[in-house]
Amino acid sequence: MNNIEISNIRKTYQGKTGVTIALDDVSLSINGNELFGLIGPDGAGKTSLFRILTTVLLPDSGSASVCGADIVKDFQYIRNISGYMPGRFSLYPDLSVEENLNFFATIFNTTIEENYDLIRDIYVQLEPFKTRRAGKLSGGMKQKLALCCALIHKPNVLFLDEPTTGVDPVSRKEFWEMLKRLKNSGITILVSTPYMDEAMMCDRIALIQEGKILLIEQPADVAKGFGRKLYSARADNMYQLLIDLRAYDAIADCFAFGHTHHFTVKNELTNPDVIADYLREKMHTNLDIIEIAPGIEDCFMQLMRR
C-alpha cells in the first residue's frame, strides 16, 4: 500500500565541464511500512533520488511511484501524503519552534492538535523551547524540529535525506529510535545516511555509488555476502604497515579502517602467520593480526573497489 516503486530512473546534470550522471538506471522497490536505508558516500546520487521522489526534480527517463501515485502525473497527491526532511536545515530561523510547526501544519491544511499523537514523543523534548527562534536551537534540536515539521501532516511516506549528518552521537541514537517508533506506527521511511553504523538499524539497505545501486539486502545479510576471510592488522607504525601490506603479493586488498587495517588475501589458504613473518622482517613491532567478521563497511569497501 505505502510502497515506493522506482524503475530505471536516470538523471544527469549538464555542467560547464561536461555531463554528470547523478542516477544511472536506478531501480528499487521499497515495501510499505519498511525502514529502508540508502547508504552511500557523498555525491553518490542520494539527494537527487530524494528530490525526484518528492516531485521537485524530474528524472531524464524512467518512472517511479509513491503509494501507487506517479511522481510526474500525481505530484500534487504525493506532496500531500509525503513528508520530506532535506539534508540541510531548512526551516525559518526567524520563526519560533511553535510558529514553524504551526506554519507547516497549516499549509498541509491540518493543525498541530489533530496529529499531536504522532509527534508527541519528539515534541515533548522541544516543548520547553517552543518560543525560541528555530535558528537558535542546537543541531540535534533543529533536526527534531525538522522531523516534527515533516511529520505534522501525518504522511504515509517519510523521506529523510541525511537526517543525522552533523548531529552528536547521543542525538543520533535518539533520532533512530524515533524512526523505529514511527515505522511501527505504519509509516514507510526512506532514509539516507553516509554512516555505516546506522545501516544496521534499517530493515533493508541499498548501497549506492556514482548513481548506481550496488546491492540491496538486509543489513545482517550484507556481511554474510562478503564470502571471504577478513583480517585486521595493527602495528606501531601504521602508515608503513599499510604500504608494506599493499606491496605484499598474497594480499588482495588492504585499506585503513579506524585504528586498524583490514585486508583480504588472494588465496584463502594463505596462513596469516606467513604474512606476520613477512611484516616482522620489515621491522614492524607490536604486530597483531587477527581474523575478524566482516561488517557492512567492509562489504561496501569491497563493492566500491570492483
Place this chain on the structure above:
Amino acid sequence: MRILRFLLRKEFLQIIRNKSILPIIIVSPIMQLILLPFAANYEMKNISISIVDHDKSQDSRRLIEKILSGKYFLLQSNAESYTVALEDVEQDKADVILEIPAGFGRDLVRDNKVKTMIAANAINGQTAGLAVSYLNSIIMDFNSEIRMQWAVNPAVQPIPVIEISSLSWFNPLMNYKFFMVPGVMAILVTLVGFMLSTMNVVREKEIGTIEQLNVTPITKTQLILSKLVPFWILGQIVLTVGFIISFIVYHIIPAGNILLVYAFSSVYLVAILGLGLFVSTFAETQQQAMFIAYFCMTTFILLGGIFASIDNMPRWAQMITYINPISYFIDVLRMIILKGSGFADLSRHFLIMFIFAISLNMLAVWHYKKTS
C-alpha cells in the same frame, strides 16, 4: 484562502522580526525626504564672482552695481588683472570671472558696441552654465537700459521689441523642493517594492526553505501572492508616509486627487514587484540579488528624470526611459501633485503601467518555471 492567509501572516511575522526592514520603511523615507530635496537644490544663489574692472568708468560701475544688486551674485574680489582673478577660481573661491575691458564706457558711447568677457569655473558644469546665463541676461538688460537712455528718438533707433519674460507654471516660486519631493517619494516606493521583495524570495532560496515549501501542496499562485501582497502593502505605507512628510515639512498639498496617486501606485507596485520576482529567479544568494537590484535601481534613478530632465537627455537615453517604470511613476506623481492632472491626462501612463505589470509578472513566472 486559509493557507494564503497563513502564508501572509508568516511573511508579516518575518518582516516585523527583521530588525532592518522596519527602519527602512519608516526612518529612511523620513530621512531621505527631509535631506535630499534640500541637498539636491538646483536653484543658484550666492554665486561668487570676481570682477576685473580695467575701465573704472561710470558705466562699468553701473554694470557692476546691477550685477551685485540681485540675490544671485556675491562679490568675491575686485581683482587687478585676469590672472589674479583666475587665482580665486583656482582656489575655488570664485565661480565666475567678469572682465570689463579698459575703455568700456568710452567704446560704449563712441562705437555703441563693446566686448566683455565672462569666464566660469566649469568643474561644476551646472553652476557654470547657470552663472553664465544669469550674467548674460543681466548684461543684456543693462544693454537695453543704455540704449533706451541714448535713444534721442525712439522711432529712429528702435528698441528691441521682443522681450522674453518667463512664468513658472505649477511651481510659481520655482521651488525645487516641490520638484524633488515627488521624485524622492517614487524612489522610496520603488526601493521597498523592488529591493525588499527580491531579497525576500532569494533569502528563502538561500536558507533552503523554498525547497521545503516546494514539497508541500502550496500552489505556485499562493506562493507568489504571499510574496507580492506584503510588499505591495509596504509600498503603499511608504507612499503614505511620504505624503505625510511632504505635507508637514514642505507643506505640499497635492493639487490633484490623491486617490488617483494610490490607484497608479497600486498598478506600479505590481509591476515593480514582478520585476523583483524576475530578478530573484536569477540570483542564488542575497549578495547576487543585492548587486543586480542595486544596478537596476541606480539605472532607473539616473534615467528616471529625477535629477536630470528626460527632455535634455540624448535620444538613445530617452529611448531607455520609455522602458524605465520609475520614470512613469515620477511623472505621474509630479503631474498629480503639482499640476493636478486627472485620469484623462494620465490614461497613457496607466495603460503602459498595466502592460508593465502584466508582462513583468509573466516574465518572472516563465523564468521561474524554466529554472526549476
